Amino acid sequence: MRPLWKCPKCSREFANRNQEHSCGKYSVEDFLDGKTQKAIAIYRAFEELVFGLGSVRLAPAKTRVGFQARMIFAAVNRLSSDKLQAHVVLARRLESPRFTKIETISARNHVHHFVIESVDQLDDEVLAWLQEAYRVGLQQHLQSDSSPGFD
Template sequence: MAELSALWRCPRCARTFANRNQSHACRPLGDLDAHFDGKDPAVRETFDRIVGIVRELGPVDVLAEKTRIALHARMSFAAFTPRIHWLDGHVVLAERLTSDRFTKIEVYSPRNILHAFRFHDPTDVDAEVTDWLTRAYAVGHQLHHR
């Protein structure tokens, strides 16, 4: 089993990354609440339900970036863009899953597969989504590399 290296912290923006000098949009994080200004309350409730599930799995950083909100461990494993009436999101998984709920699947490498979805209501976050988040959390900690 390969041991994972310590995280590298960007000296300018203080974000952590699994790889030293990793390319990124180096800018300060924004205000999480600002992402939800003018959005339906269900959009924030849906996001909060997702974060609650992930926090039950273990530590996670919620990064309010300019255009999205990322969930980050050693690497970002999920990201969300709040819209007025829905929440667009994706999880990064180590294998391709099949679900009618995925709006797009993009393969970046054999163990880095983006699965996109759209949720309208907190009840959309069910046992199937909990499974996706659990798998993505393991990818975020790079457990699939061990």
Template sequence: MAAGMWHCPACGRTFAQRRQTHTCRPLGNVDDHFTGSAPEVRATFDRIVEMVSALGPVEVLAERTRLALHARMSFAALMPRRRWLDGHLVLAREISSPRFRKIEIYSPRNVLHAFRLTGPGDVDDQFREWLAEAYEVGRQHHHR
């Protein structure tokens, strides 16, 4: 666990802020999220986790409706479907790209970018750059 993190005694999640509001329930199993999904969906997820793990420590949180990638805060969410992987990255700026299905601005430095990936090949160099930027948001380095 990163220095200065608060650990919820009830659900076990870690947070940057003590007693941070959250849906307090036990985490599930990553594999359960892929029941009924094509093998390419799992391979795409595994490629993303491999890429972000090369950047530094990351937790994969198997929440009820999504798999969250978490450093000091969650910076990406992935929702496996039968034939594709839906998800979003939280970036510190808005990026205009046809690869993003939707962009939601929560604050000037927290911008959600929704995407859909159909296979591991979609996790290319450009996606790796966005993932690295989102990881820095998750580490809260974008505030510096």
């Protein structure tokens, strides 16, 4: 497996050389700024679940926060006053009534969107999605095909 490419400007590392990203301009603190206590509590609980998977880097962008192993495998896309909107990237299409949208990018790249409205909803099913996505993020699912990165 190729070593990660390191951005010379912000030192973030990516599986794909010259990966487009927001170059260290944004932070989770900026993302959480002005959010409600409830929203922040859901975000922090989600983050804790993600960090429990293994080695994960934060990849904050202007309007969202990505979670990266070799590649970004999950992201919080929106945090409103009472809910968190997120996605996981899976190598297969997984059916669950909890997914609000599934975007198929390629045969091995399916973006599954979901909404979390309370800390209680971060249950074993969500953990299982994250665990599967984390393996995708580590690129353990790849044979010889390459997938585009997410940022």
